[in-house]
Amino acid sequence: MGEGGTPLVESLRIGPKLSGVRLAFKLELSNPTGSYKDRFIAAELEHLLARGVRLCVATSSGNTGSSLAAYCARHAVACAIVVNADAPAGKLLPMEAHGARLLRVPGFASSAEVTEAVFADLRELAAGGRAALVVSAFRFCPVGMEGVKTIARELQAQAPGVDHVFVPVGGGGLFAAVSAEMRRIRPGTRVHAVQPNGCPTVLNAVRLSKTVESVESATRISGLSVPFDIDASLAVRLLREGGGEAFGVDDGEVFAAQREMLREEGIYCEPAGAAALAGARRAVAQGVVKPGEQCVCLVTGHGSKDTDSIRRHIAAPGAPVEPGGVKRALAEWMS
Ligand SMILES: Cc1ncc(COP(=O)(O)O)c(C=O)c1O
Structure with missing residues (x-):
């Protein structure tokens, strides 16, 4: 893309x-x-598609998931993504929009214990051969x-x-x-x-x-x-x-x-x-x-x-101005 x-x-x-x-x-x-995750997902998915994979499970703080969901939609691959419960809405929205199944796990990505346990479950699932595990790391997805x-x-x-x-x-x-x-x-x-x-x-x-x-x-x-x-x-x-x-x-x-x-x-x-x-x-x-x-x-x-x-960086969000008040508001701003 x-x-x-x-x-x-x-x-x-x-x-x-x-x-x-x-x-x-x-x-x-x-x-x-x-x-930058699109570089990863494009290469990984090409590799998985060549192996006939139709199902992916992934972990993501948001960007890998957004990318995976988009590329999976394009190639008719189903994907489920584990994310941290407090991931920003701007990262969750694209995943859901592209049809991915989201699993929001409290403590994922902040607690080492929770995160490691989730990884262990996903590895076991992937080892069964039904789904590929997608994680943007050399340890899991070197290709x-x-x-x-x-x-x-x-x-x-x-x-x-x-x-x-x-x-x-x-x-x-x-x-x-x-x-x-x-x-x-x-x-x-x-x-x-x-x-x-x-x-x-x-x-x-x-x-x-x-x-x-x-x-x-x-x-x-x-x-x-x-x-x-x-x-x-x-x-x-x-x-x-x-x-x-x-x-x-x-x-x-x-x-x-x-x-x-x-x-x-x-x-x-x-x-x-x-x-x-x-x-x-x-x-x-x-x-x-x-x-x-x-x-x-x-x-x-x-x-x-x-x-x-x-x-956080917006000090004064724009307030509504009546049509007749535009000139005065601009004059104040310009002074
Ligand atoms: C925007 C952004 N920058 C940097 C990183 C860090 O990459 P890595 O986890 O490979 O260190 C990430 C990982 O999710 C990311 O989303």
Whole structure:
């Protein structure tokens, strides 16, 4: 449906204020269902259809599900999707509209215990052979994740000299795909992981030099709440091998970055799509990024997926104006 081939746009207002850093945004929100997950689903579904699969079960914080539901509708494949009970309406609506069966599970994606139990059930079901399990992670769907690597190849063509790439991290699969492929085609580029401090699977492992452990997630950033090791160990290994760093960001920093992107760049992204910018800011402050270097932030998801988060940035919602009052209202606004 036209997945991939997303634009790389230069930052016009945020970058120039960022210590001489050259900043650009890779707009993954331009994919057909509004997130980079379309790259994953297109590749995974092609693989499943070739194997004759007609039934999928999936887990999702919203974007994988939206994408899966759309592509399944197109190819007449039935799908059922387990989501967290508090997933944003903008992510649930497309799934239901495309005819997917939704299972909203309280504690899924925040409690490690609940999440692991759901995965165990789905794995058992999939092992029975009736349905394919779709999860956007190398651990479960390595063929589909190959599709995500195209981000790195496009970046290499669009910004051949890029010094730093910032990637939001939930389960770690997106980071693993971009980092592994970047290292293969352009080892000089440092690919950094940006994870909410409220769900620090990768952050803890990197900071404390230990293996990945489950956490109870406290982040409110939809899409980045993955409390156990799906691809986090892989992401940690690639970080260590590839010379990238892990940046922890508070939810408040992510929402502030989302606001900046809305107000200063005209980019309508969901919070997870602004997390990379929050990480880039930290990297600049810590001197990891030097003046004159080129940075790319992956803007992974569209604002329509989480309109509640957008509403937080609207100070005074437009009040109705009588037709006769338009001139006066404009005059007040212009003064
Ligand atoms: C918009 C968005 N960005 C980033 C991510 C993180 O990807 P991963 O879980 O592979 O780390 C997700 C995952 O759902 C997402 O929806």
